[in-house]
Amino acid sequence: MNFTYLSGGVSEGYCIVKTVEQKLNVKGVPYLDLVLSDSDGEITAKLWDYKESVHGKFEAGAFIKVRGTLSKYNGVDQFRVERIRPVTPEDNVDIGAFVPSAEYSGEMMLQKLCSYIDSLKDEELQKLTRALIEENAEKLLFWPAAYKLHHAMRGGLLYHTLSIVKLASAVARLYPAIDRDLLLAGAILHDISKLDEFELNPVGIVKSYSVKGELLGHLVMGAMRIEEKAKELGVSEETALLLEHMIISHHGTPEFGAAVRPMFLEAEILSELDTLDATVYEIENTLSAVEPLGFSARQWALDNRKLFNHGRKAAIPKANLE
Amino acid sequence: MNFTYLSGGVSEGYCIVKTVEQKLNVKGVPYLDLVLSDSDGEITAKLWDYKESVHGKFEAGAFIKVRGTLSKYNGVDQFRVERIRPVTPEDNVDIGAFVPSAEYSGEMMLQKLCSYIDSLKDEELQKLTRALIEENAEKLLFWPAAYKLHHAMRGGLLYHTLSIVKLASAVARLYPAIDRDLLLAGAILHDISKLDEFELNPVGIVKSYSVKGELLGHLVMGAMRIEEKAKELGVSEETALLLEHMIISHHGTPEFGAAVRPMFLEAEILSELDTLDATVYEIENTLSAVEPLGFSARQWALDNRKLFNHGRKAAIPKANLE
Amino acid sequence: MNFTYLSGGVSEGYCIVKTVEQKLNVKGVPYLDLVLSDSDGEITAKLWDYKESVHGKFEAGAFIKVRGTLSKYNGVDQFRVERIRPVTPEDNVDIGAFVPSAEYSGEMMLQKLCSYIDSLKDEELQKLTRALIEENAEKLLFWPAAYKLHHAMRGGLLYHTLSIVKLASAVARLYPAIDRDLLLAGAILHDISKLDEFELNPVGIVKSYSVKGELLGHLVMGAMRIEEKAKELGVSEETALLLEHMIISHHGTPEFGAAVRPMFLEAEILSELDTLDATVYEIENTLSAVEPLGFSARQWALDNRKLFNHGRKAAIPKANLE
Amino acid sequence: MNFTYLSGGVSEGYCIVKTVEQKLNVKGVPYLDLVLSDSDGEITAKLWDYKESVHGKFEAGAFIKVRGTLSKYNGVDQFRVERIRPVTPEDNVDIGAFVPSAEYSGEMMLQKLCSYIDSLKDEELQKLTRALIEENAEKLLFWPAAYKLHHAMRGGLLYHTLSIVKLASAVARLYPAIDRDLLLAGAILHDISKLDEFELNPVGIVKSYSVKGELLGHLVMGAMRIEEKAKELGVSEETALLLEHMIISHHGTPEFGAAVRPMFLEAEILSELDTLDATVYEIENTLSAVEPLGFSARQWALDNRKLFNHGRKAAIPKANLE
Amino acid sequence: MNFTYLSGGVSEGYCIVKTVEQKLNVKGVPYLDLVLSDSDGEITAKLWDYKESVHGKFEAGAFIKVRGTLSKYNGVDQFRVERIRPVTPEDNVDIGAFVPSAEYSGEMMLQKLCSYIDSLKDEELQKLTRALIEENAEKLLFWPAAYKLHHAMRGGLLYHTLSIVKLASAVARLYPAIDRDLLLAGAILHDISKLDEFELNPVGIVKSYSVKGELLGHLVMGAMRIEEKAKELGVSEETALLLEHMIISHHGTPEFGAAVRPMFLEAEILSELDTLDATVYEIENTLSAVEPLGFSARQWALDNRKLFNHGRKAAIPKANLE
Amino acid sequence: MNFTYLSGGVSEGYCIVKTVEQKLNVKGVPYLDLVLSDSDGEITAKLWDYKESVHGKFEAGAFIKVRGTLSKYNGVDQFRVERIRPVTPEDNVDIGAFVPSAEYSGEMMLQKLCSYIDSLKDEELQKLTRALIEENAEKLLFWPAAYKLHHAMRGGLLYHTLSIVKLASAVARLYPAIDRDLLLAGAILHDISKLDEFELNPVGIVKSYSVKGELLGHLVMGAMRIEEKAKELGVSEETALLLEHMIISHHGTPEFGAAVRPMFLEAEILSELDTLDATVYEIENTLSAVEPLGFSARQWALDNRKLFNHGRKAAIPKANLE
Numbered sequence A, B, C, D, E, F: 001m002n003f004t005y006l007s008g009g010v011s012e013g014y015c016i017v018k019t020v021e022q023k024l025n026v027k028g029v030p031y032l033d034l035v036l037s038d039s040d041g042e043i044t045a046k047l048w049d050y051k052e053s054v055h056g057k058f059e060a061g062a063f064i065k066v067r068g069t070l071s072k073y074n075g076v077d078q079f080r081v082e083r084i085r086p087v088t089p090e091d092n093v094d095i096g097a098f099v100p101s102a103e104y105s106g107e108m109m110l111q112k113l114c115s116y117i118d119s120l121k122d123e124e125l126q127k128l129t130r131a132l133i134e135e136n137a138e139k140l141l142f143w144p145a146a147y148k149l150h151h152a153m154r155g156g157l158l159y160h161t162l163s164i165v166k167l168a169s170a171v172a173r174l175y176p177a178i179d180r181d182l183l184l185a186g187a188i189l190h191d192i193s194k195l196d197e198f199e200l201n202p203v204g205i206v207k208s209y210s211v212k213g214e215l216l217g218h219l220v221m222g223a224m225r226i227e228e229k230a231k232e233l234g235v236s237e238e239t240a241l242l243l244e245h246m247i248i249s250h251h252g253t254p255e256f257g258a259a260v261r262p263m264f265l266e267a268e269i270l271s272e273l274d275t276l277d278a279t280v281y282e283i284e285n286t287l288s289a290v291e292p293l294g295f296s297a298r299q300w301a302l303d304n305r306k307l308f309n310h311g312r313k314a315a316i317p318k319a320n321l322e
Helices: A106-118 A123-135 A156-174 A180-189 A211-233 A237-249 A265-287 B106-119 B123-135 B156-174 B180-189 B211-233 B237-249 B265-287 C106-118 C123-135 C156-174 C180-189 C211-233 C237-249 C265-287 D106-118 D123-135 D156-174 D180-189 D211-233 D237-249 D265-287 E106-118 E123-135 E156-174 E180-189 E211-233 E237-249 E265-287 F106-118 F123-135 F156-174 F180-189 F211-233 F237-249 F265-287
Strands: A010-024 A030-038 A041-047 A063-073 A076-086 A198-200 A206-209 B010-024 B030-038 B041-047 B063-073 B076-086 B198-200 B206-209 C010-024 C030-038 C041-047 C063-073 C076-086 C198-200 C206-209 D010-024 D030-038 D041-047 D063-073 D076-086 D198-200 D206-209 E010-024 E030-038 E041-047 E063-073 E076-086 E198-200 E206-209 F010-024 F030-038 F041-047 F063-073 F076-086 F198-200 F206-209
Touching: A010 A076, A030 A076, A106 A123, A106 A156, A106 A180, A123 A180, A123 A211, A123 A237, A156 A180, A156 A265, A156 E156, A180 A237, A180 A265, A206 A211, A211 A237, A211 B211, A211 B237, A237 A265, A237 B211, A265 E265, B010 B076, B030 B076, B106 B123, B106 B156, B106 B180, B123 B180, B123 B211, B123 B237, B156 B180, B156 B265, B156 C156, B180 B237, B180 B265, B206 B211, B211 B237, B237 B265, B265 C265, C010 C076, C030 C076, C106 C123, C106 C156, C106 C180, C123 C180, C123 C211, C123 C237, C156 C180, C156 C265, C180 C237, C180 C265, C206 C211, C211 C237, C211 D211, C211 D237, C237 C265, C237 D211, D010 D076, D030 D076, D106 D123, D106 D156, D106 D180, D123 D180, D123 D211, D123 D237, D156 D180, D156 D265, D156 F156, D180 D237, D180 D265, D206 D211, D211 D237, D237 D265, D265 F265, E010 E076, E030 E076, E106 E123, E106 E156, E106 E180, E123 E180, E123 E211, E123 E237, E156 E180, E156 E265, E180 E237, E180 E265, E206 E211, E211 E237, E211 F211, E211 F237, E237 E265, E237 F211, F010 F076, F030 F076, F106 F123, F106 F156, F106 F180, F123 F180, F123 F211, F123 F237, F156 F180, F156 F265, F180 F237, F180 F265, F206 F211, F211 F237, F237 F265
Parallel strands: A041 A076, B041 B076, C041 C076, D041 D076, E041 E076, F041 F076
Antiparallel strands: A010 A030, A010 A063, A030 A041, A063 A076, A198 A206, B010 B030, B010 B063, B030 B041, B063 B076, B198 B206, C010 C030, C010 C063, C030 C041, C063 C076, C198 C206, D010 D030, D010 D063, D030 D041, D063 D076, D198 D206, E010 E030, E010 E063, E030 E041, E063 E076, E198 E206, F010 F030, F010 F063, F030 F041, F063 F076, F198 F206
């Protein structure tokens, strides 16, 4: 643990509550049994004589500051917690060092996304995308893109969205028949209802799907959001309809969750670029753990393929979003 | 044709415009070339010296009254139209004798459906279903349920809906764990957005899918309708969510168009009963054209199966909705 | 264990042999090492100085009465068996309290089924179903319907059969083209060769599939039973053929084990109702272990779906067979 | 047509009735409008003043002798029938020259098959196969093996059966673990219920599937035949069961009609050899119509493949059954 | 036809032989019966008293110059050919005006492709791609990319290749883990053996697949070409292997013809971009024939989808390759 | 272990190194921790004071001779190695007794295969097969045919190849349209590039797939081998093409790894016989571990089937290759 050694055997530091359980000692007095983690590793910890009214309540995923003493128990390090509290903005600590996070700040990515919105020439599409992005800016700054698969990290949703917007922009330059505004608007909004689909833990990592997320999915919820916002802003039905179709078709085929299959050019391209970005991430992520000239195990999320690390370049799951 | 013979070689009667095309005769004068149909058969007809300003405009599917004279042309009957006009309510003619129609009146079926709504004990579900049915009552009275497959007839949507509601009611009696109100509300509303999915011709038969119908489908549109109406009526999000899930999952599997698969009992049962009613109709309809102890051709809509008419009972596509 | 305490540390009670193994003690003397269970729980037990000629032979699944003394061994309860014998009818104990069992008695369900047979108007169908049900009445009173899936309980076969017959009866009321006699006869007999498909343990729970069950399956065996019985009773070939088709097609598609696909209305409906009853049971059974607003794990037997407990009604796998 | 010219413009010859329809001439007098065929070609024919009581009744597929006069009608040959009658054994004409037929006589193939039966060492298997082949010998002499696909010719069933028996015999020599008797018995009987599956026209070519053939299929019917015959002959249940399993599994997978999948070695091999013989026939038959270095059209019966005629050897659908 | 009118009823012009057949007139004298086409339309033509030794031989697809007289036959234009000869380079006529052709010249596209080869930093990859492209430059200038689907036009192969190279270049900018040289080399060579896969007609449109093309496919042939060339040039086995894998996997899945699935990042991306370019072309090409707000028929090559022309931009199958 | 007891507590014997790991004792001195195996069982062993320069280097799979003393450690046998060295030819020990091996010698099988090559009448095919077999004779003598599935044993590749050649020869006798030379040449060479596909451990059992094996597969590599060798030997392109097609199609369908589907008779038969031999082996191998009248577990490699041991003959995975 990257704890700071104070004096008298006392250390303190920031960490994440990995697991927490309230137990009783042999005298029937409650204590907390915790596992704490930071980028350096994990440690088991005890908070003896735990009183919720005094110490506060902590759940898995909480970002905290602790102070206490380190000892050995059966040859294993153990931390005896003296003080514990949630991290506050005043601590000025970057959560990114503690949980998987995009390597760009949410603010930078959001600003970049907004500059693409500014570039849209179709006023309705600009108005609609701006409204939906701005209203949700706070969450977007850190929202992850997935539970377990690609971009399951703080800021992952913006990261994935921006990657696709950049790809879309390049593709639109190649094929003059593409309606760039429509394609970019669809790319910007395609996963917007992932904001409704997950329950996060306190540090911004997906804890589970939400009930609504399971019962409707982010495709149908996304179309509903657009329907409602378009009515509110007076965006024409025709425009809203095209975007809604792009949202509910962007998984490509029913087998992968699309409610309908893409029926026009921009919908099809959005769907293919979504696959491309997710696949690149998955492959790079998988190969980053395979040594050169080695093969990975079969990857369920990649159609049960093995992957090969040819070793010509380091495999890192990263996009150049500058 | 069931035309009435007047005097002087003149006949008149009601019929449907099956096809209509404006042409020019050898002198360059416009005339209408028509095919007219009623339950007795078809006839080709000409309206010479056609002027839209005088005679009006007619499209395929129009329900009209004509008067004119019958003659032979190359040994085939041909009708020379003298007068032509749309049928009006004052004519008091039943369209049901001219196009495929449910054997129950729309009014009777709607009333029956409303009595099921009355039977719901959950106030939110009752309020929501009542509002959506009553608002759309006018269209429901004659709306068909399909383009080419099951219940592609005037009144087919109510016919199919009511059949499923009756099945649902019976199934709910058998299994005590079923929430009857939820199941019935889902059954009543499951196809409500078929009202948005088709373009009809003037006599109430599907002419084509609507643009919106193709791009979103009646499942997603149905969920949107419920979302909007539930907000308007103050129905709780939880209740709306369950119904929305039932709507978007009622085709059972993605392969058959479900946006998600049914995840609770009432959603699953609705989906199975929808299949049951459609399949029964398809089988009966197919077998009604096969003689006893004979086999049909392979039926695309039935998984490419042949069907056998065992001849123990007459095959008629009919439900007992009394 | 629901054992009765007698005097002198001695208890006695009825229970099921969950596992049994003959072992040798350190002196080479045989003893039985058992696990016993009743609705209250399980206990390990020893029968020292076991002699088969004296005590009898016991296999897993046996329903027995034991008497003995309870002690602790390494802090765990252990039962030292003094006396052990199979339960006999004279004990007048209901096995249903010891193994998963239908909540209706076999007699009640059989009588109900026979009343449906009485209602058949087609004499051949009545004769044939009556013969096959009556001949197998003894087994039917307790036979389960499955190894691991739906209705894997004592009496499950009659329970499942009667549920489908009730559904069939309701469906036949809705669609006048259905030959009710044929549909009900098929429903009554559709799983009759499950009697040949399983090996049961002594308390009437499936131990394994029989060799014949694996090599032929209950569909083909069922058709063979009907063929043989129809010849014996002089039932016409035409009638037998229709029933045989219903039996071998009732799993709907080859993928699910149907030898042919249903080719007439009654065969198709039987197949769909079979699916409906099994699915309802599976869903209710799964959800009965999920708390309100929670989701189940993915269910292999339900196409790998997660299920949602919406909590509006208690989930219990039960049908109203009165 | 290979007709013989007599004197006075009169010809006569043997032929097959390809189509026949009874019509009325302009005076309302019935006549027969026929198409007749032999190995040389086809001709249209008229039988004026047709009286069933005088001329007899003729259906498509009948093998007949005609006499009459040839004339031109609109530049096309037409035959005016004077006399017409079915061919009788006394005519001593070989039907094989008129319809597709195996190049070996039925008698030769049956004798060959019986010599394989003689070679079985297992008495039960020998008794059972002998009984079933001998009882059906008359039909087997000419029965075809299919409606449209492989071996759809007179004698095709024996031809296909014998080919597989010869393959099975060779395979059994290679793998010592094979029970040769079981494999050969299964091969001999695997398609026996094709005798029940087709309706033939008078010259021994399949006219259609029988009702029983459609509703049960030759696999299930075959197992039923064995079940019944085994009981009659006192063959043990174990032996009958193995054969029944081989019959109902010999199409390999449910997708191709197997009621269960092969579960032991001999069943699997039978199924693979059945595919092999059918595929060889289909490929040879297809390529026999393709010129060297050319490709066929896509073949539905071969998984939609194109085939290539490499021209190294002539493609003929033939097996060496001597 | 864009023929030039000379004097005396005589016209002349350039055109393509669409069909040609040698026939005999009533006197038994040979003549050619032709259909000729240019961008303006088609015309039937006759070349009377045809002598191959005098007029030369012409096959379908030939690019010719004709002179002759126009007349009416049964009210239809017909051309009587007086002179006919193949077009020669001296005619200086652009074939592009007569058959579907890329809108960029082969030379321009080839030069562009070579500039990408120049940009490769890996010497082996540069050497190998340069050799294979330069050796085949003559054919590449006009070779089409397909028989019936995307880019079935003169120059289509370079057009499709260059589009993918441009996409690949953009994608490599986004993801730093991509080995740009490897990806581009794979993109440049991925369809190189389409040069072996088709037989062309004289104007450079695919007439049929070659025998080798059918039996091996351009994926396996492409890998063989690389293997052979790499050995010749002394390119390392490791490098050749990676390229060979990219070639044989670029159809993505076995279902679409890949011999193996892509196992590293560059192989996967190549496969996805290949799909993207082909799909964009198919969609644009399909929609170019659909009017705004209309739907196409189902497209076999697009997974049987209907497409929607939203009309926001003109649909033209074109890439910006400048 | 089949070790020989010498005097003074010392034993020696031949065995296989199952696992080997270099460790440090508490004093930091290296030792080897091994598991050794022979046909009798396994034993753990220690080589104290290990020095690579003295003792040599040993990897898993090595075939060695050891001498040392046996002792108990915690009640378990342990072997203290005194001497260790690789087995050499001079030891004259048959490796077949230590690892799974074909029951025929490599030499015998190779000779048999060569006699089939001698029997080919087509000179090109004979020349090509002879060259490829002779060049690889050394490896073929012991090469296995698979990693985990059928014929994963020393000599398995020749065993499997010869079995198929024998089947092919029998099939060619039955169907006169088969080009025997082509079929046999394809059978002889079909798996030749399995020599490139595996990395073996020292005793000739597959350790893993090679990089090349994973990235190209033995089908494509096999075609490349033939292409290269045919050019070298001056074999005609036509002949090489047919063989190459047979190699890349011999897995039958893309789903099972075929690059293209078989398009002529000999290619199809080769593919079916390859399946047959592999399936027979899998079934026999599976059933050899099942007792009579018992069922196996589901077999992944057999389409997830259970298998039945009918017990009429012993199940042994063996072919009669004499």
